[in-house]
Amino acid sequence: MAELSLADVRKAYGRVQALDGVNLIVRSGALVAVLGPSGSGKTTLLRCIAGFEALDAGEIRVDGHRVATRGAAVPPERRRIAVVPQEGALFPHLSVLGNVAYGLDRAARRAGRVAAVLDLVGLAGFQDRMPYHLSGGQQQRVAVARALAPRPPVVLLDEPFNALDAALRAEVRRDVWQALRADRATAVLVTHDQAEALSMADEVAVMRDGRIVQSGPPELLYASPADPWVAGFVGEAVWLPAAIDGDLARTPLGAVRLTPGDGSLPSGPTRVLLRPEQIALAPPGAPGTVSATVARRDFYGHDAVLALRLGDGTPVAARIFDPAAVPPAVGDQVGLRVHGTGRVFPRSADPGPTRPPASA
Amino acid sequence: MRRFLPRPTLAAAATFSVGIALIPLAYLGVRVGEAGWARITDELITARTGALVVRSVALAAVVTAACTVLGVVLAFLVTRTDVPARRLFGVLAALPLAVPSYVAAFVWVSTVDGFEGFWAAALVLTLVSYPYVYLPVTAALTGVDPAQEEVSRSLGRGPWRTAGGVTLRQVRPAVAAGALLVALYVLSDFGAVSIVRVDVLTRAVFTSINLGFDRTGALVLATVLVALTAVVLLAEQLTRRRGARYARVGGGAPRPPTRLRLGALRWPAALAFTGVIATALGVPAASLLRRSLEGVSRPGSIAELATAARNSLGVALLGTALTVLLALPVGLLTTRVPGRLAVALDRLTYLSHALPGLVIGLSLVFFGINVAYPLYQSVWLLALAYAALFLPLAVAAVGSAVAQAPPGLEEVARSLGRRRSYVLRTVTVPLAAPGIGAGAALVFLTCMKELPATLLLRPTRLDTLATELWTQTSVAAYAAAAPYAALLVLIAALPTWWLSARTGVPTRGGG
């Protein structure tokens, strides 16, 4: 358990500025997710913290002790920062026991730490298996157990659940979260999966082009993104052109109340951010609704998202939680109603992605 | 905190290793420097030297081209077609590597009337050195991801066009690495060219020493070989496309590759294969057998034969161990800390690789007398000579073996609090062991065959199979020589067999 702090960390590969002044503080015992599209520099950030890369500028401290700065670094083996790499990276020539015990001294091995930590990740009794006899999820659990075994104050996880299928992912994620909590390790999770970041982390730091553009609790990030890009990256966004009228925004979906405490309003043309779950369906022509046509229907099982088109052609999206009950088909007319408040942004700015961008 | 330098210990160790490989060049520098400019220009700027260079380059070019074609075609037949008896062929095709060039040349000269000159040398050298191409290409072809070939087929390319356009493109680095070794081997070879009498630079170096005992003239000529090596290295560098790395992308269990149906060509292909193996292996085997039956000179007792074999094994093993040990830091540096220093050190190990064994031997005499006198005429100095001669073989193997052990594993190990040396010992080396072992096997069989440096540097009264072979043939006792030659080839064939076995041909897939 230790506090991790990064100040103005910079790192370039040739002319590519991978880290462009990163500032981040991870409270002792917290789990912070670094969320960003691929190429945003998040893996570089993790490698700098672990000590695999040297910094060009800035510094990294663990519990106030400087471990890296320009031109000088504590080697990785003396940082006590454990890493869980993508796809596990188990030592293929060592058994589960050998892998987990790799970083342990003899006393810890004799004290039964291997069994304890395997138990923690739900793999009690797997000690003698070889990595190639394990499933992907099991390999990932062993990798976590290996990282936790020496009780490192800080654990770094590099997209550890990527290779797992959806059903397994949730289960492994939960077990890992519990294991981290049990050990009260400070953890940094690097991921490009916003659901993973929002669901696991105490705090999320969104990264883009080598910088952290916003960090905070998941709810705050989702509800109050700092800019349209973050808004689009942490969740699905509905953008409506808006004219501001006091604390109301006049939009093609009618009047939307603005989120209070937003500070000064932008001058010039504006637009309003809504989330699809704020838009509810009603029978066509119901009072207080705006009618729209269903353009596409994405069914997810637990919910579904409808892509809709308003009469003036504005695209919107609505999340419906009981798709079996109301099954509108493509081409159907429906009525739409808005719940909650919307955040206002200038219209001229980068429209922001409605999906995570392919690359940065 | 520690200053962050790119692995200073490793760089220092690699530099030390390359220093060993550069002893011959330092020696050449000293001796040629003593000769003075007038002498150097007298020796070098002559029509004869020009002709020698042209002939050496031509021989190297012809043999390299022939080995490339032969090596790639045989490797392709064995790994990617339904040629009959492919597993047997797969093993046999590598075995000519075990035949020393002087034995092969001698056998051919005594079997075929008027076997001499340029094309004779080209034939013999091709037959003994094509496995340098065959082995890495076979391994590479076995490792190529069949998915890419399947994609090519699905995009409408026929099997043969896919083979040429996708499969063979992917093994280009393996072909280039093998061709480089062949080219340098041909430049450095003396045994074959002297026996079939083709006047190339190495022969001129020996002739200089024999004619008038002119060491200086010989060494001046040897510098030309170093210059040619530099040119060959440059050429090889240019053929590598920048940054071209052909690794299998993504995970998934490797699948056995698809095989082309040769159809009506199946038996002609088998016949051609048999022809190559009969000329490369059958002719030496038959001739050695005939020699030992015909002559009356007899080798010493079985005990003498056994002693020579034991000595050969001993010095070759020691030389291999030292060579691999010295190659480790260089190979690690090239794969783990790629950059200008790594490239420079890697290339430098090759620079003395085209020098004939006699020059390497003399340079180690010089080194032993002036620097390491306590080691002089001990097996240690001989091992050092083997290291100077064969370091590139081991460096290449270590490099590709270490590339098999992903750097991510080392990083994880270090983040678990383990020092670099511990990680090297417990993760990198165990994972790279099979590949390093292959390099060791190659170095070992090459050490077994080495003669001129062994003669100069061996401890007094230590006879190896190669020196006994030389002793007997120098007094025309060919029947007595034959068992030594046969035993030498047999022992060298064991690691060769293992090398070809690990390329995966004989063990995997139905044949």
Add this chain to the structure above:
Amino acid sequence: MGTPWTRFVPASALSALLALGATACGSDESGQSGPESDKKITVYSGRSESLVKPVLDEFREASGITVDVRYGDTAAMAAQLQEEGDRSPADVFLAQDAGALGSMAKKDLFAKLPDAVLDKVPGAYRDDDGEWVGVTGRVRTMVYNADQVPGADLPKSVFELTEPQWKGKVGIAPTNGSFQAFITAMRVQEGEEKTKKFLEGLKANDAQIREGNAPIVADVNNGRIAAGLVNHYYVYELAKEEGTTVDALKAKNHFFPDGDIGSLVNVSGVGVLKRADDDPDVRAFVDHLLGKQAQTYFADETYEYPLVAGVASAPGLPKLSSLNAPDIDLDDLDDLEATVKMIKDSGLA
């Protein structure tokens, strides 16, 4: 348990006694021959093990001196010795030919031999400055295939070999030391111009180049080439390998008559390195090489000419005195250099 012990004790006591006796004898002997004797010498031999080993064994038995021998190629060994310089472990260099010995003497690596040693050998077969001495003589000869060359066609002089009837039929080994010595002698005796013509004539006559003498004799014997210029004893080596007598071979020696330069006498010889200048063991070794026993061995077993008086050459060989002993220095390196240049210029090497 008791049995091995009781057997072992007397046996080891006995061997200890024997060892003591041997040591005592050894120190006695060294007391006589000088304080520096360590009963051990190191020999570099450019001559083959199979030819030299019996002589070394005899010496070891007779003197009790241990002989460490390195075998190698004469020229490579000369280069090695020159590289080793003062720190060479070698005491003695046994060389195939005079040229190698001369190159050593020129680099000032040999000690002067005592006159008593030098005087055993005729003046033509030793160094003028006394730094090396010949041990055995070998004669240049023309080996010919008796089926292909009728006796009547045998040349009277080596110069006839440049004539058209010999085109493509004569094997030579131009990189061999004995061939060079032969050409050097020719230059001295017959003049530069005539020698140059001879070499060019060989080249123009399509002389068959071989790496050494043995392959020439082998090719003559099996009829691949009709004749060749070699040393006389190679037919004996071939006969030994084929398990027959020289008379049964197709290959025959032809000695050029009337002191023709084609039957030059060359030598193998020995030099003592400076460090062993006054080592009594080395003296003893050189004396042994020039002693009756060793000379007889060389005459009878390797078919070379003994160089000391009182030992007869093998039956069937012409008398040494009937052949052309060169009146030049076999080792004169300045001459050798010119020879090498001439051979290279002719295009033969």
